[in-house]
Amino acid sequence: MLLQVNGLSGGYNGLNIIKDISFSLQKGEVLGILGPNGSGKTTLLKLLSGLLPVNNGDIFLNDRLLESYSSKELAREVAVLPQNTETSFTYCVEDIVSLGRYPYQRGMFNTNSNEDKRIVLEAMKQTQVYDFRDKYLHTLSGGEQQRVLLARALAQEPKLLLLDEPTNHLDISFQVSLLDSLKTWAKHRSLSVIAILHDLNMASLYCDRILLMENGKQVDLNKPSIVLEESQLEKVYQTSLKRKEHPVVPKPLITLLPKHEETEKDNLLQKLVVTQNNEYIAIQSPFQFKTLSSAVVGAGFSWERTFINRHVDKHYNCDDPKTEYKQFLTAKNFDVSETVGMMTAAVLEDAEFIIKEFEEFTVFVMVTAGLSNAVDVSKAYLHDGKKATVGTINTWIFIDGNLSEAAFVQALVTATEAKAKALHDEEILDPVMGTIATGTSTDSIMIAATQKGKEFPYAGSITALGKAIGLLVHEATQKAIERNKRRLFTP
Numbered sequence: 001m002l003l004q005v006n007g008l009s010g011g012y013n014g015l016n017i018i019k020d021i022s023f024s025l026q027k028g029e030v031l032g033i034l035g036p037n038g039s040g041k042t043t044l045l046k047l048l049s050g051l052l053p054v055n056n057g058d059i060f061l062n063d064r065l066l067e068s069y070s071s072k073e074l075a076r077e078v079a080v081l082p083q084n085t086e087t088s089f090t091y092c093v094e095d096i097v098s099l100g101r102y103p104y105q106r107g108m109f110n111t112n113s114n115e116d117k118r119i120v121l122e123a124m125k126q127t128q129v130y131d132f133r134d135k136y137l138h139t140l141s142g143g144e145q146q147r148v149l150l151a152r153a154l155a156q157e158p159k160l161l162l163l164d165e166p167t168n169h170l171d172i173s174f175q176v177s178l179l180d181s182l183k184t185w186a187k188h189r190s191l192s193v194i195a196i197l198h199d200l201n202m203a204s205l206y207c208d209r210i211l212l213m214e215n216g217k218q219v220d221l222n223k224p225s226i227v228l229e230e231s232q233l234e235k236v237y238q239t240s241l242k243r244k245e246h247p248v249v250p251k252p253l254i255t256l257l258p259k260h261e262e263t264e265k266d267n268l269l270q271k272l273v274v275t276q277n278n279e280y281i282a283i284q285s286p287f288q289f290k291t292l293s294s295a296v297v298g299a300g301f302s303w304e305r306t307f308i309n310r311h312v313d314k315h316y317n318c319d320d321p322k323t324e325y326k327q328f329l330t331a332k333n334f335d336v337s338e339t340v341g342m343m344t345a346a347v348l349e350d351a352e353f354i355i356k357e358f359e360e361f362t363v364f365v366m367v368t369a370g371l372s373n374a375v376d377v378s379k380a381y382l383h384d385g386k387k388a389t390v391g392t393i394n395t396w397i398f399i400d401g402n403l404s405e406a407a408f409v410q411a412l413v414t415a416t417e418a419k420a421k422a423l424h425d426e427e428i429l430d431p432v433m434g435t436i437a438t439g440t441s442t443d444s445i446m447i448a449a450t451q452k453g454k455e456f457p458y459a460g461s462i463t464a465l466g467k468a469i470g471l472l473v474h475e476a477t478q479k480a481i482e483r484n485k486r487r488l489f490t491p
């Protein structure tokens with residue numbers, strides 16, 4: 001244990017800004033301090049660095065009371081990077097970084113040993129300030145100055161580094177490189193770090209634990225996934241925000257929510273414009289929908305306003321369909337960056353469109369059904385490896401409502417069940433197995449929601465939205481299948 005803080009209270013002129021804070025810090029740990037402006041973060045850091053007197057409680061550093069350290073002793077253990085940097089020094093960068101060696105100097109003459117010079121050089125290189133070592137501090141940019149002062153702190157070779165908004169003036173590349181370096185130093189040199197951060201996502205990505213403060217008190221102290229809880233942050237910061245999961249690492253990400261525009265009273269789905277010809281069905285919207293789809297273009301979760309169901313020959317074969325599809329969209333003057341694009345060999349004329357207003361929301365469904373690859377999914381493993389052609393069922397579901405991610409996933413499940421039931425009712429067979437097909441081998445689906453109006457946490461078949469999806473997808477799929485059958489069996 002490097003640091004132990006018990007029931008700490010303190011502040012300015014005898015007043016307690018910090019009230020009853022307790023925590024401990026392990027060697028090599030990175031602790032983030034978060035909290036709104038004025039919550040006492042800087043004051044806490046000043047108490048921890050011995051700059052302010054403790055009114056109540058204790059701070060132990062290496063099992064020894066902080067106040068028992070001389071200032072030189074303390075400077076060998078703790079380095080501070082303050083929030084506001086003093087820029088009026090008429091020192092050059094190298095001199096300032098060398099000041100970090102002061103706690104190690106002995107005797108009357110404060111000269112730097114070769115060892116001191118080596119450490120100063122290493123600190124300048126680590127913080128990438130070596131190239132301007134001869135320049136005066138006040139001639140550098142804010143971010144460069146911050147890195148110089150970090151170099152001075154590193155040259156102190158502290159066991160504990162206290163950082164007040166260290167990424168304040170840094171561009172994103174230096175932010176990431178600073179925090180990556182801190183993590184590495186923490187791990188390999190057992191350096192412990194306490195950093196005040198304003199960026200919740202940086203705290204999430206880089207801190208082992210977070211101390212969340214409000215009005216001088218500790219609201220929470222735990223790992224980021226627990227402290228960065230949506231409702232807790234909304235309460236402390238008095239602002240609307242949303243928590244998402246990071247796409248690559250298992251850490252939460254927090255994103256702000258701009259004030260909602262006036263929710264339009266009109267039925268937003270009525271604003272969709274449908275174009276249908278032999279080449280494609282295009283549905284275009286004046287605003288973006290949040291979509292979840294398995295399309296060729298625009299798959300996964302995204303925000304899109306153009307929806308294309310493109311007819312291709314059933315022998316369509318292309319090594320890179322995504323690129324080819326994007327070229328097609330560009331040639332037709334559709335904006336690729338805002339388009340969901342699917343393809344089908346089904347005749348587009350046979351598509352079924354159903355729009356229905358329910359009590360609190362509206363659902364619009366489009367289905368095209370090509371059945372040449374019909375398959376009973378429970379027996380798909382018995383099919384030989386022959387390449388599927390593009391006979392496919394494409395299902396689009398537009399919802400005028402605000403869906404949670406769970407509702408998006410449940411809407412997919414509900415729609416898939418409704419599609420399978422339609423194939424069952426239409427007695428579509430898997431041509432290889434002779435059993436009832438549950439879909440085709442290349443089906444694609446999209447759920448698109450306005451994310452305005454009524455909130456839908458769920459969309460399973462127990463919910464009103466799930467019931468609507470079940471009804472409309474079943475009906476639209478059945479109608480599209482019937483047309484496909486008529487075409488196949490009409491001489």
Ligand SMILES: Nc1ncnc2c1ncn2[C@@H]1O[C@H](COP(=O)(O)OP(=O)(O)OP(=O)(O)O)[C@@H](O)[C@H]1O
Nearest residue numbers: 012013017035036037038039040041042043044083
């Ligand atoms: N030198 C001072 N003398 C008296 N009061 C002070 C002094 N410095 C800060 N305070 C008060 O202490 C409280 C906490 O300030 P502090 O700077 O610790 O907050 P903070 O959480 O670091 O804020 P920020 O996010 O704005 O940097 C504030 O109400 C502030 O007015």
